[in-house]
Amino acid sequence: MRYLRFCLILVTFSMAFLTACNTEEEKVKDSVQDEKMLKPNELSNAFLNGDYEKVYRQTSKAFQDAVTLKQFQELGEEFNKDVTIYILQSEIPYGNGAKKYIWTDDSGSKGMVAIFDEDDIIQGLQVMPLSMYPETDNIYTETVFDFPFQDKWFVFWGGTNSLVNYHYAYENQRYAYDFVVMNEKSTYEGDPTLNESYYAFGKEYLAPADGMVVKVENSVKDNKPVGRMNKKQPLGNYVILDHGNKEFSYLVHFKYQSIVVKEGDKVKKGDLLGLVGNSGNSSEPHIHFHVADSSDPLTSKSINITFDRENKFIHGDFVE
Template identity: 70%
Template sequence: MNYLKLFFILSVFSTGFLTACNMEEEAGEESEEENTNEGEETTMKPEEFSDVFLHGDFERVYSQMSKAFQDEVSLEQLKELGEEFNTGVTTYILQSELPYTNAAKQYVWVDDSDSKGMMAVFDEDDTIQGLQVMPLANYPETDEIYTKQAFDLPFQGEWFVFWGGTNSLINYHYEYENQRYAYDFVIMNEGSSYEGDPTLNESYYAFGKEYLAPGDGTVVRVENDLEDNEPVGVMNEQEPYGNYVILDHGNDEYSHLAHFKYQSIEVKEGDEVKQGDLLGLVGNSGNSSEPHIHFHVADSANPNESKSIRINFDRDEEFIQGDFVK
C-alpha cells in the first residue's frame, strides 16, 4: 500500500527536537476580528485530529497543515491516502504525547486492532508540522510473555519514558527482536530534557545520575572505557551499547543496561548485586543521541543474538512513551 509516510520538519536541532515557526500576529483590529469570527470555532485541537481524520474531513486537516507542508503534499494526495488508510478502522486511540521545544508536541494514535498508527506534530498554534500514517507490525506471540522475575526501575526519582511500548511509533526498538521490549528513559523538566547549551552533556538532567541494578543478579559483562559522545548529537554507531553492564538474573533472563558515563561503572564481572545497588552513572556513550538510560531484558548476554523479553515490573500499572514514572 502506498500509505502517506511524510514527516516534514522545519528546523531540527542536533538533539533531535523539532521546532516549528512561531508566526506572530501583526497587531490590528482586522486580525482580532478574524480570530473572533473564525479562529476558535474552526481551529482543530490536536485531541480532535484522529476523529476528524477518520471521518474524512481532510479539507479541515489540510487547512491546518503548514504552508511548507502543503507545498510537499496536495489535498488530493491526502484524501486518496487517508481514505485508503481509514478502510476497516472504527476508531483511533491516543497512545502517547511527546513534548518538543517551543511548545510543539507529538501525538500518536493506533487503531483498535493495533495494525495501523498515526503520528502528528502540532506546534503551539495548532498548526500541523508533521504527519505520518503507517501500518504497524505486531508480535502477539511474544507481547504477552513477561519475565519470570519482577524488576524495579534502574533509577531513583521521576523519569520520562522517551521510547517504550509495543509498536514502532512509540518504541523504535520494537522492530528489532533483540531489543523489542527496551525502554529509553530521560529526565524531563517543563518539556525539555536539558537546560543551557544542548551540545554539552552536562546540560542534560540525566547526565551523571545514579544508574541502579533493576534486580538481584550476577555481573557477566562490562564495558567502561568508551568516551561520552561530544558534542551531543554525534553518535558512536560502531559501539552501539557504549559503556554497559549485563546482569544474569537466572531463568535465562539478562538485564542489558547501556550508555553509562565514561569510567563511571562501579562493578566488575563476577560481582553479585542486589536490586537497587549502584552500578555506575548515566552517560552518553555509544549509539546515543543524548544522555539517557537504556534498559531491556533478553534471553542471553549476547547483545546481537539474544531475544528481548517483555519486562514484568514490580508495579501494577503499565507505562509507555510519554509517561512519567518513579
C-alpha cells in the same frame, strides 16, 4: 535513542510520512482563523470521519506545497478502511513549543502521528501500518524488575509498537526502554551540546533486580558534542546482569569509567552499578534498559519486562 527532527520534508504514500517546516505559518493561521481550528485531541476523529479538507487547511504552507488536497484525501480514504476508532497513546513535547501526538487503531495494526506547533498548525502528519508480534508481546520475564534509577524519569521510548518504541522493530531489543529526566518540558538546561547540561547525566544507575554481573565495558568515552553518536560501539559502557531463568538485563550508555562493579560480582536490587552517561549510540544522556534471553547482544532475543507495579506505562509517561 533517536530523536525525530522537527524540520523534515518527506512524502511517501505507501507508508506516508508527511511533514514540513516553513516561515509562513502566520499565513496558514490567518487562512483558518475565521473557522474553529481543530484541537490536537480532535484530529483523529476529524481524519477518521473524512473531514480531510478541514484537516488539510490546518497544515503548514510547506506541507500543502508538497502534498495536494486530492492526494491527502486519497491517502486518508485508503488508510481509514476497516478502522473504527483511533486511540490516543501519548503526547510529548517536541521542541519550540510543539507537541507530538500518537494514536493507534483498536487493533494496534495502524498508527498515526501528528505534530502541532504552539499555534495548533499541523507541522507533520504520519500514518503507517504497524508490525505486530503478539506471540512474544505476551511473554514476560519470570524475574520481577524495579526501575534502574531513583526519583521521577520520563519514558522517551517504550511500548509495543514502533511509533512509541523505535526498538520494537529489532528482535534483540524489541521491549527496551529509554528513560530521560524531564524538567519543564526539557531534558537539559544551558548549552545543549554539553553532557553536563542534561539532568540525567551523572545520575545513579542502579541494579533493577538481584543478579550476577557477566559482562562489563567501562572504557568508552561519552559522546561530545551531544548529538554525535558512536555507532562503532553502540552499547557504549554497559553492564549485563544474569538473573537466572535465561534472563539477562542490559544496562547501557554509562558514563565513561563510572561503573563500580566487575564481572563475577553479585548485586542486589537497588545496588549502585555506575553513573548515567552518553556513551555509544546515544543522542543524549539517558538510560537504556532491556532484558533478553542471553548475554550476546547480537543473537539474543528481547523479553517483555515484568515490573513490580501494576500500572502500565509507555512513551510519554513519567515513572518513579
